[in-house]
Amino acid sequence: MRETTKDSLLRKLVCENTDLTEDDIRILLETSHTLPFISELEGGDTYVNVLTREGRSMVVAQNRHQGCDLYKRDIIGDLEKKEDEPAVYKALEQGKSSREFIGYIDSKRIMVRHTVSPIRNSGGQVIGSLTNEYAHDKEHESDELHFKSVADNKMLYRLESPLMIADWIQDGMMLFDREGICSFYNPKAEQILRMSGFYGGIDEMRYSQLPCLEGRNSKITDFQDGMSLITQVGDKLYEASFDNIIRDGEFYGLVVIFRDRTELSRMEEELSFQKAAVNEIHHRIKNNLQTIISLIGLEAMNLKSQETKSFSKDIIARVQSISLMHSLLAHNDTDQVSLKTMFTVITDALLDNLIRSGCSVVTHIEGEDVQISGDASTIVALVINEIIQNSEKYAFTGRSEGRIDITIEPGEHYIWITVADDGRGFDTDAVGTEDSGLGLKLMKNMVRSSLKGEFHISSSATGTKVRFSMRTS
Numbered sequence: 001m002r003e004t005t006k007d008s009l010l011r012k013l014v015c016e017n018t019d020l021t022e023d024d025i026r027i028l029l030e031t032s033h034t035l036p037f038i039s040e041l042e043g044g045d046t047y048v049n050v051l052t053r054e055g056r057s058m059v060v061a062q063n064r065h066q067g068c069d070l071y072k073r074d075i076i077g078d079l080e081k082k083e084d085e086p087a088v089y090k091a092l093e094q095g096k097s098s099r100e101f102i103g104y105i106d107s108k109r110i111m112v113r114h115t116v117s118p119i120r121n122s123g124g125q126v127i128g129s130l131t132n133e134y135a136h137d138k139e140h141e142s143d144e145l146h147f148k149s150v151a152d153n154k155m156l157y158r159l160e161s162p163l164m165i166a167d168w169i170q171d172g173m174m175l176f177d178r179e180g181i182c183s184f185y186n187p188k189a190e191q192i193l194r195m196s197g198f199y200g201g202i203d204e205m206r207y208s209q210l211p212c213l214e215g216r217n218s219k220i221t222d223f224q225d226g227m228s229l230i231t232q233v234g235d236k237l238y239e240a241s242f243d244n245i246i247r248d249g250e251f252y253g254l255v256v257i258f259r260d261r262t263e264l265s266r267m268e269e270e271l272s273f274q275k276a277a278v279n280e281i282h283h284r285i286k287n288n289l290q291t292i293i294s295l296i297g298l299e300a301m302n303l304k305s306q307e308t309k310s311f312s313k314d315i316i317a318r319v320q321s322i323s324l325m326h327s328l329l330a331h332n333d334t335d336q337v338s339l340k341t342m343f344t345v346i347t348d349a350l351l352d353n354l355i356r357s358g359c360s361v362v363t364h365i366e367g368e369d370v371q372i373s374g375d376a377s378t379i380v381a382l383v384i385n386e387i388i389q390n391s392e393k394y395a396f397t398g399r400s401e402g403r404i405d406i407t408i409e410p411g412e413h414y415i416w417i418t419v420a421d422d423g424r425g426f427d428t429d430a431v432g433t434e435d436s437g438l439g440l441k442l443m444k445n446m447v448r449s450s451l452k453g454e455f456h457i458s459s460s461a462t463g464t465k466v467r468f469s470m471r472t473s
Contacts, residue, residue, distance in 0.1 A: 006076075038063075044132045046063045046132050047130075048129070048130060056079045057085055057088050058079050092129050097116060097118065175253055182205040192211075196211035239261045286323050325337065347406075361403065388404070412473075414470065414472060415469065418465060443468070
C-alpha cells in the first residue's frame with residue numbers, strides 16, 4: 001500500500017524521535033488510518049501520540065472533525081505538556097485507559113472531554129496512544145454527578161465530585177444500583193473482570209456475576225458494610241470489599257472495591273516461612289543443648305571429686321536455662337519472650353532438685369508482665385539461673401520449706417527485676433572477695449555489659465534480695 005503524505009510525516013516523526021521498530025510504525029500507521037472513522041463515530045477530534053526519547057508526548061497523527069476542530073489548526077509534530085494532557089501521559093507511561101476525562105488543552109484555553117487508550121504492539125508493549133476529544137459543555141454541566149438506576153430510573157447516588165478520579169486509582173471500583181445492576185466501573189475493574197473470564201457487557205452486569213461471588217446466592221441487601229472476600233484472578237489475588245450506599249436511611253446500592261493483595265499475600269507467606277525456619281532453628285539448638293547436657297551428666301556420673309561434680313551441675317543448669325529459652329522461642333510467633341513465663345519454667349526446672357531432697361519451696365511471681373527480645377531473654381535467663389541456684393545451694397540448707405518472690409517493675413527506660421528468698425542469708429562482703437567461680441561476678445558482668453543495667457545485692461538473717469535492671473530504650 002502506497003504511503004500518503006501524512007503517512008510519511010508520521011514515519012519521519014517516529015523515526016526521528018523514538019526507537020520504535022518498523023512493526024511498531026506499521027501498527028501506528030494502521031491506527032492512524034482509522035482516525036476519520038472514529039472521529040465520525042464519536043463526534044470529536046482524534047489523535048495518535050507517541051512518547052519521545054526525552055519522555056514527552058508528541059502528536060504524530062490527527063483528524064480534525066468538521067463539527068469540532070478544537071485547535072483550528074494542524075498540531076502534528078507538537079509536543080504536549082503533562083499538565084495539559086495527563087490522560088495521554090497515563091496511557092503512554094502506564095498503559096492505562098481513561099474515559100470521558102475532563103481536562104484543558106491548548107495552554108488551558110479549551111476545556112475538553114477526552115477518551116484515551118494505549119496502543120500496543122504484538123508483544124504487549126505500549127507504543128502510542130489513541131485519543132478522541134470534544135469540547136466540554138459547561139453550560140449543561142452540574143457540579144454533581146448523577147447515576148441513574150437501570151431498573152427504576154431513580155437516582156442511585158449523588159457525589160459532590162466526579163468519579164473520573166477513579167480512572168487513576170490502582171484499585172478496581174464498581175457501583176451497583178439497588179437492583180444489583182452495574183452503573184459504574186473504572187478501567188481497573190474492567191481489567192479484573194476480563195482477566196476472570198467475564199466477556200459480557202459490564203454495563204448490564206449483575207453483582208452476582210462478580211468472580212468472588214461464584215456459588216453465593218446472597219441478595220444485594222444482605223451485604224454488610226466492610227465485608228470482604230478473597231478471589232483468585234489469573235495469577236493475581238484480589239480482595240473484594242463491599243460497602244452499602246445509604247442516604248437518609250434508604251439503600252441505594254453497593255460499592256465494590258477490588259484491591260490487589262498478591263504481593264501482600266506473597267510477603268505473608270514468606271514471613272510465615274521465615275517464622276517456621278526460625279522456630280526450627282530454635283528447636284534444633286534446644287535439642288543440641290539437651291545433648292550437651294546429657295553428655296556432661298554422663299561424664300559427671302564417673303567423676304569422684306565432689307567439687308568437679310558440683311561444677312558440672314552448675315554448667316548443666318546454665319546450659320539448661322539457655323535451652324529453655326530456645327524452647328520458648330520455638331513456640332512463639334515472634335522473637336519475644338514473656339518474663340513471667342520465663343521465670344516460671346526456670347524456677348520449676350531448678351527447684352525440682354530441692355523438692356526431691358525434701359525441701360518444698362514456693363515461688364511467687366508478681367508485677368506487670370513484659371515481653372523482651374530473644375537475645376535479652378537468654379541473658380536474663382542466665383542471671384535468674386545463677387540467683388535461683390545460689391538460693392537452692394545455700395538459702396534453704398537444713399530446712400523443709402522456703403519461699404522465693406520474683407517482682408517485675410517496668411519503667412520508661414528500664415525494667416527492674418527483684419528476686420528475694422527467705423533463707424538464712426550470707427555475708428555479701430565475704431562472697432564478693434572470695435568468689436572465684438562465675439557466680440556473683442558473672443551476674444554483675446552480664447547485667448552491666450549485656451543488659452546495660454545495674455546490679456544490687458543485699459542479705460541478712462531473714463533472706464537475700466537481688467535487684468537488677470535491663471535497659472529497654
